[in-house]
Amino acid sequence: MSDFTLALTNTAGVSSVASFWVFVASNGVKKWHDKMLKAAGVVMAVGFVALTLAIVARGFEAQRFPLANLYESLMWFAWATMGGYLALSTAYGIRQLGWLAALLAATMFLYGSWLPVSQQTITPLVPALVSYWRQIHVPPLIVSYAMFFLSGLSSLIQLYHARKFTSLGLAIGTIILACTAIGLGTFTTVDTKWLQLLFVGGSVGGTVAAWFTLKQTKGEPNTKQAETYDDVSYRAIAIGFPLLTIGIITGGLWANHAWGTYWSWDPKESMALVTWLSYAAYIHLRIHHEMNAEKLSLVSVAGLLLTLLTYLGFNSLGFGGLHSYGKFK
Amino acid sequence: MENDPSTKKIDLGYRPLFRGPMSIFASVKLTIVLLTICAATILLGAWCPQEATVGQEKVIEQFGEEMAMNLHNWGITDIFHTPFFLLLIGLLSMNMVVGSVEKVFPKLRLLKLPLQFFGPEQIAKMPYSKTFAVGASPAETLEKLQIKLQQRGFKTVVHGNQLASESGKIGRWAPTITHIGLLTLLLGVTITSWTGFSGFKPVRLGDDLTFQDSEHSKKWIGKLPTWKVHVDATRREDYESGEAKQWYSDLSVVDEKGKVLDRQQISVNTPLSYQGVDVYQSSWGLDQIVIAFNGKERTMDLRPMGKLYAAFMPLDPETIFIMSVRNQTMPMKLFAKRPEWEAPKLIAEIAQGKSVNLGSVTFKYVKAVPVTGLQYKSDPGLPITYVAFGFIMVGVMLAAIPFRHAYVSVSKDGSESGSTVTIGGRSKKAKVGFERMINKIVDSIQTELPPPVVAADPELLTTETLALAPATTIKE
Numbered sequence: 054m055s056d057f058t059l060a061l062t063n064t065a066g067v068s069s070v071a072s073f074w075v076f077v078a079s080n081g082v083k084k085w086h087d088k089m090l091k092a093a094g095v096v097m098a099v100g101f102v103a104l105t106l107a108i109v110a111r112g113f114e115a116q117r118f119p120l121a122n123l124y125e126s127l128m129w130f131a132w133a134t135m136g137g138y139l140a141l142s143t144a145y146g147i148r149q150l151g152w153l154a155a156l157l158a159a160t161m162f163l164y165g166s167w168l169p170v171s172q173q174t175i176t177p178l179v180p181a182l183v184s185y186w187r188q189i190h191v192p193p194l195i196v197s198y199a200m201f202f203l204s205g206l207s208s209l210i211q212l213y214h215a216r217k218f219t220s221l222g223l224a225i226g227t228i229i230l231a232c233t234a235i236g237l238g239t240f241t242t243v244d245t246k247w248l249q250l251l252f253v254g255g256s257v258g259g260t261v262a263a264w265f266t267l268k269q270t271k272g273e274p275n276t277k278q279a280e281t282y283d284d285v286s287y288r289a290i291a292i293g294f295p296l297l298t299i300g301i302i303t304g305g306l307w308a309n310h311a312w313g314t315y316w317s318w319d320p321k322e323s324m325a326l327v328t329w330l331s332y333a334a335y336i337h338l339r340i341h342h343e344m345n346a347e348k349l350s351l352v353s354v355a356g357l358l359l360t361l362l363t364y365l366g367f368n369s370l371g372f373g374g375l376h377s378y379g380k381f382k
Numbered sequence: 383m384e385n386d387p388s389t390k391k392i393d394l395g396y397r398p399l400f401r402g403p404m405s406i407f408a409s410v411k412l413t414i415v416l417l418t419i420c421a422a423t424i425l426l427g428a429w430c431p432q433e434a435t436v437g438q439e440k441v442i443e444q445f446g447e448e449m450a451m452n453l454h455n456w457g458i459t460d461i462f463h464t465p466f467f468l469l470l471i472g473l474l475s476m477n478m479v480v481g482s483v484e485k486v487f488p489k490l491r492l493l494k495l496p497l498q499f500f501g502p503e504q505i506a507k508m509p510y511s512k513t514f515a516v517g518a519s520p521a522e523t524l525e526k527l528q529i530k531l532q533q534r535g536f537k538t539v540v541h542g543n544q545l546a547s548e549s550g551k552i553g554r555w556a557p558t559i560t561h562i563g564l565l566t567l568l569l570g571v572t573i574t575s576w577t578g579f580s581g582f583k584p585v586r587l588g589d590d591l592t593f594q595d596s597e598h599s600k601k602w603i604g605k606l607p608t609w610k611v612h613v614d615a616t617r618r619e620d621y622e623s624g625e626a627k628q629w630y631s632d633l634s635v636v637d638e639k640g641k642v643l644d645r646q647q648i649s650v651n652t653p654l655s656y657q658g659v660d661v662y663q664s665s666w667g668l669d670q671i672v673i674a675f676n677g678k679e680r681t682m683d684l685r686p687m688g689k690l691y692a693a694f695m696p697l698d699p700e701t702i703f704i705m706s707v708r709n710q711t712m713p714m715k716l717f718a719k720r721p722e723w724e725a726p727k728l729i730a731e732i733a734q735g736k737s738v739n740l741g742s743v744t745f746k747y748v749k750a751v752p753v754t755g756l757q758y759k760s761d762p763g764l765p766i767t768y769v770a771f772g773f774i775m776v777g778v779m780l781a782a783i784p785f786r787h788a789y790v791s792v793s794k795d796g797s798e799s800g801s802t803v804t805i806g807g808r809s810k811k812a813k814v815g816f817e818r819m820i821n822k823i824v825d826s827i828q829t830e831l832p833p834p835v836v837a838a839d840p841e842l843l844t845t846e847t848l849a850l851a852p853a854t855t856i857k858e
């Protein structure tokens with residue numbers, strides 16, 4: 054990586070951390086609240102622009118489309134998270150999603166920078182991945198994953214405004230547990246069986262518990278805000294779902310073009326389908342069933358966990374397959 | 383939203399096609415249950431290595447013998463072929479067909495309904511509405527509002543002092559198009575499973591690929607080709623670092639009598655296509671090495687070892703010869719290994735066709751025999767499947783477009799030239815965006831038109847008109 058690309062990437066990383074702290078601090082300083090929220094948004098925008106340039110520069114350096122390993126994919130994810138937030142906040146005037154989005158982007162930067170150097174450097178591609186199809190297939194998937202994350206995070210804020218604090222606590226705890234499992238799986242040698250158990254057990258247990266504690270409300274709900282975040286959550290899925298669909302289908306077209314079969318039940322492929330089916334269920338629950346908003350918010354949190362499992366869980370928790378970045382045999 | 387007049391249940395004059403026990407397949411509740419079970423089952427199949435793709439050894443390696451046996455007995459190691467999964471897919475398909483016909487397609491009739499007009503009380507009951515007063519005539523106000531809605535992509539109709547409008551009608555096509563796509567996909571996949579075949583075969587240089595042991599479903603009505611594919615040449619191209627960059631195979635299509643019908647070079651991502659059968663380059667390796675001792679040829683199997691391939695030949699109980707090759711063209715390296723040596727010792731580097739003398743024997747490296755991994759398939763349903771993919775992609779994209787209705791009713795208020803406006807509407811998707819849009823329209827109308835004149839006649843200055851002066855949100 055050249056110094057230029059590195060500097061841009063670092064700028065983006067630092068911006069995401071900085072904007073997180075400005076978002077957080079804004080909630081403590083009543084007087085400057087609005088100004089600081091605006092400033093945090095600007096810092097995030099700076100990071101977004103820097104990251105856009107960093108990705109483009111990396112592509113030029115590598116003489117190929119810059120999305121070939123986990124590190125690059127994380128950069129794209131952070132990019133989509135920042136861009137997605139900026140778009141949603143412009144359209145909806147929401148700002149509180151900002152600090153969660155910044156935290157998410159910062160986490161991805163950190164995760165990326167901790168990866169072994171072999172994953173970060175620019176490496177040539179194995180034969181199976183040399184194809185223009187890759188640039189059609191992967192970006193929509195990464196952007197859809199980022200949108201699903203934003204949706205889940207927005208649902209958390211919705212639960213907060215609906216004053217469902219017990220459910221909210223459980224949901225946050227579940228997400229932290231899942232992230233811990235992934236962190237341990239990536240950076241330690243803890244037996245993956247325990248981590249799988251931690252991830253799946255935690256996610257199922259946490260979501261079910263959050264579901265049954267939805268009845269508990271503490272304080273007067275801020276219905277207007279809750280509705281706004283509910284709508285944002287749905288909007289993020291409405292954008293993510295077509296992208297996921299396009300990603301899966303173009304993946305099928307590529308596989309058919311390269312291997313002669315558009316579907317082979319590869320683990321990562323299957324996981325994308327699981328995510329797709331789950332969000333299809335969400336859409337039906339929403340459109341046809343008109344399920345209540347708080348329940349839907351938990352479905353969206355469950356979707357976030359599934360997306361996490363699909364995107365990072367399968368590599369770090371010891372599942373194989375053709376799609377495990379860099380481990381292709 | 384119960385009394386929201388714009389969503390009153392409308393009789394579409396549609397009688398169910400599926401009656402009796404079939405009617406339960408029209409349930410969207412069932413869809414949600416089936417989608418969830420399906421997702422959980424596939425998740426299980428993604429977690430557990432599948433025998434059909436990676437072989438049983440991989441399952442044993444991951445879980446140990448006992449657990450692997452249990453997983454096998456429960457059907458989890460081949461979950462996508464279990465009767466349970468097939469039943470699930472069957473139920474989901476039925477649900478998709480009946481549900482689409484009963485619940486999704488009929489909704490298209492809603493598109494034909496003309497826009498309705500509503501009075502102020504009815505608009506105020508809609509999910510979102512606002513009432514405010516301006517100092518302009520109803521006609522002028524309505525015209526301005528109409529322009530503003532049109533600028534935002536609304537199709538408007540006006541009737542007296544009332545306006546009805548809609549936008550994003552094309553979004554209403556989303557469910558229909560998606561579901562047509564899903565049904566088409568079902569059709570394409572069914573055709574392929576009844577008439578298509580596929581398989582994989584590693585073929586050595588100079589050998590043939592035939593289709594006799596291909597895989598196809600039990601209920602099969604297809605036909606296998608009588609021609610075969612001959613491997614004329616095959617090679618691997620490397621990056622400078624020695625990693626594989628591309629694999630190539632020159633193939634000829636040969637009929638039963640040995641006549642060459644077609645010739646093509648294939649590589650990863652560029653298959654051979656002949657009479658509806660596609661042959662893909664899916665892997666590559668060196669399979670065997672041919673050597674000669676004092677002129678006597680011997681063929682040995684090679685094993686892949688990282689970037690290299692190696693063959694092992696015990697000479698005596700202590701000594702092993704190791705022959706390693708990187709590709710067809712580079713020289714072979716001959717090593718010997720003995721227990722007392724820390725690492726194997728390089729004895730000779732021999733180019734293809736050359737020999738070395740090892741004591742009393744002449745050792746010759748004759749050649750390395752490559753093997754090309756050929757994946758083949760015939761997929762007659764593919765064009766239909768591709769059409770389905772197109773429909774599904776378009777359908778889900780359309781689903782992101784919110785279908786919105788906005789209604790306005792303007793009436794003359796008590797003053798000389800003022801009016802009272804009620805604006806409202808509904809948008810099932812992107813509600814907040816809709817509210818913001820309406821708010822913006824109201825704000826700009828209020829700045830562009832003169833403010834309401836309320837003090838012209840003190841008699842008219844009732845609490846009611848006062849309350850109407852600033853914009854009031856009736857229901858949000």
Ligand code: HEM
Nearest residue numbers: 333341408409410413477478481482485489556557560781
């Ligand atoms: C198997 C996977 C399925 C997928 C991916 C899927 C996808 C979709 C999509 C994208 C929409 C459009 C939602 C929108 O307007 O935003 C939709 C609507 C709908 N789907 Fe499905 N669907 C599936 C299966 C089914 C099945 C089996 C049924 C059978 C009952 C069904 C019934 C419906 C209904 C009733 C609607 C709403 C129509 C409306 O409100 O106008 N879906 N579906």
